[in-house]
Amino acid sequence: MLILFAAPALWPDYETILPQALAEAGLSARIVTEAADPAAVDYIIYAPSAPLQDFTPYTSCKAVLSLWAGVERIVGNTTLTQPLARMVDPGLTEGMVEWVVGHALRHHLGMDRHIVNPGHVWNPTCPPLARQRPVAMLGLGALGLAAARALQALNFPVTGWSRTAKEVPGLTCLSGEAGLREALARAAIVVTLLPRTPETENLLNARTLGYLPRGAFLLNPGRGPLIDDAALLAELDSGQIAHATLDVFRVEPLPPDHPFWSHPGVTVTPHIAADTRPHSAARVLVENIRRAEAGEPLLHLVDRNRGY
Amino acid sequence: MLILFAAPALWPDYETILPQALAEAGLSARIVTEAADPAAVDYIIYAPSAPLQDFTPYTSCKAVLSLWAGVERIVGNTTLTQPLARMVDPGLTEGMVEWVVGHALRHHLGMDRHIVNPGHVWNPTCPPLARQRPVAMLGLGALGLAAARALQALNFPVTGWSRTAKEVPGLTCLSGEAGLREALARAAIVVTLLPRTPETENLLNARTLGYLPRGAFLLNPGRGPLIDDAALLAELDSGQIAHATLDVFRVEPLPPDHPFWSHPGVTVTPHIAADTRPHSAARVLVENIRRAEAGEPLLHLVDRNRGY
Numbered sequence: 090m091l092i093l094f095a096a097p098a099l100w101p102d103y104e105t106i107l108p109q110a111l112a113e114a115g116l117s118a119r120i121v122t123e124a125a126d127p128a129a130v131d132y133i134i135y136a137p138s139a140p141l142q143d144f145t146p147y148t149s150c151k152a153v154l155s156l157w158a159g160v161e162r163i164v165g166n167t168t169l170t171q172p173l174a175r176m177v178d179p180g181l182t183e184g185m186v187e188w189v190v191g192h193a194l195r196h197h198l199g200m201d202r203h204i205v206n207p208g209h210v211w212n213p214t215c216p217p218l219a220r221q222r223p224v225a226m227l228g229l230g231a232l233g234l235a236a237a238r239a240l241q242a243l244n245f246p247v248t249g250w251s252r253t254a255k256e257v258p259g260l261t262c263l264s265g266e267a268g269l270r271e272a273l274a275r276a277a278i279v280v281t282l283l284p285r286t287p288e289t290e291n292l293l294n295a296r297t298l299g300y301l302p303r304g305a306f307l308l309n310p311g312r313g314p315l316i317d318d319a320a321l322l323a324e325l326d327s328g329q330i331a332h333a334t335l336d337v338f339r340v341e342p343l344p345p346d347h348p349f350w351s352h353p354g355v356t357v358t359p360h361i362a363a364d365t366r367p368h369s370a371a372r373v374l375v376e377n378i379r380r381a382e383a384g385e386p387l388l389h390l391v392d393r394n395r396g397y
Numbered sequence: 398m399l400i401l402f403a404a405p406a407l408w409p410d411y412e413t414i415l416p417q418a419l420a421e422a423g424l425s426a427r428i429v430t431e432a433a434d435p436a437a438v439d440y441i442i443y444a445p446s447a448p449l450q451d452f453t454p455y456t457s458c459k460a461v462l463s464l465w466a467g468v469e470r471i472v473g474n475t476t477l478t479q480p481l482a483r484m485v486d487p488g489l490t491e492g493m494v495e496w497v498v499g500h501a502l503r504h505h506l507g508m509d510r511h512i513v514n515p516g517h518v519w520n521p522t523c524p525p526l527a528r529q530r531p532v533a534m535l536g537l538g539a540l541g542l543a544a545a546r547a548l549q550a551l552n553f554p555v556t557g558w559s560r561t562a563k564e565v566p567g568l569t570c571l572s573g574e575a576g577l578r579e580a581l582a583r584a585a586i587v588v589t590l591l592p593r594t595p596e597t598e599n600l601l602n603a604r605t606l607g608y609l610p611r612g613a614f615l616l617n618p619g620r621g622p623l624i625d626d627a628a629l630l631a632e633l634d635s636g637q638i639a640h641a642t643l644d645v646f647r648v649e650p651l652p653p654d655h656p657f658w659s660h661p662g663v664t665v666t667p668h669i670a671a672d673t674r675p676h677s678a679a680r681v682l683v684e685n686i687r688r689a690e691a692g693e694p695l696l697h698l699v700d701r702n703r704g705y
Contacts, residue, residue, distance in 0.1 A: 180526060191502030203666045215669050218488060219491065239550070239551065243547065345517055360521050
């Protein structure tokens, strides 16, 4: 079996771990970072930032396994006709949950005024309890659902929203335009964890941000284009949005002159909410190779029509 | 039944709620904030900050019900011979869990460098996962245990420690001096949630802070005197402790000239980690009155020998 690891920048992270994970699964494979004969490649492990863009010569390739959760940069590649699987890495999910819960609690507890308190103000005003702070979770994929569950465990009342209707035990799930309005109208904190598709671009815009109660907090660890930047800045200036903590941006690294950097109502985190963790990711890659070899359906297969 | 509400400053919070909670429990009582005839008082609801210090005249009083979790300021009062119950308020516990988890995640994720980032530095270094960040929970009472459970739910490996040995399913529990050393030696984050007793005063001192791995984080939402302030400042200066977030102090409000205010390694929160919440606290008070009237044992009875 020949595996092409087509993500040169990430190879050092996987060089030791991936062969180990294959051996543990009883799979015998040769891994290369460049294929002399593309037609001999059985599987491609891929990052959208990689040079490989033309999948046409990989005529025997049984699957392309993305190292990224977001596949918007490859899903439209018409040369990619093989089954494509997204990365759903338990380590990535854990990291995302930690980021979402941490920043939700940060805003909930009003930490910033204690972290930066040059006047040494002692004001023992107690915040409300989390059970009094409703959260809207926009996106109910693996990441959104895990974050919603963790927030619920801390008593935050969570309303989930997805573009198409979903049913999740123990979670109020809304969908569609009317559902979005309802989810936002009751939210003190809104979290965007949707895939980037033409339908989700600018989902939070001047109109939808207006559905939120005044003074809401926004967390975006999903994708930069989910938010209309100019509309968000206007709503921050007006006080409609109290604070936005953003991990993802239309251009990354966030350009030095972008107003998000200096706006007092914005915290920038540098795309760290969910990083693929090589140890757990390698096990996911290997499990999919094992499934393909055994003729079982792949995990986390991308639906080309939906785009994720 | 006559109830003396001996916490004048808190009366406005309970004026409506407490009679409601009594009525819901089917208890008929008159509540006063001053007793013309102390011998007629059946129950005293009490805060240590209240003027009442001599309990001798309350000869018919069946129980003193504290509004505070910490009773160190009354447990040594020799005129108080009636059963004394601490407040274990589910709202207080929830608030404490939120504070502990929030600040643990804040340190874990290194949030401060994103919250205050005047140089607009984009450094996408990913923090480790919570499962790689061990926590020592010093104190396994209602609050410590609830906080430990919430941290475990987020995958933090938690080691519990208490002065006297405890067994808690699913939690490694250590005790005594050797146990303290072992718990601290493996901790990246240490949380102090012990009662204040002569035995716990200065529990964290130059010697015990030295047991921690270099660069540990300290959270103290318990009691100010658990920590030797001068030793902590020295360990912060040396880098042994990376950061301390403190909610409680030997003198409160923290005096304006105290070095904690201006030390870059200290975050001061103004005793907000756990506030008694009138709604849930009123139900706890009423449940104890119901129990006393029914001859059932009181909840959260203070052991005068242990001091809590």
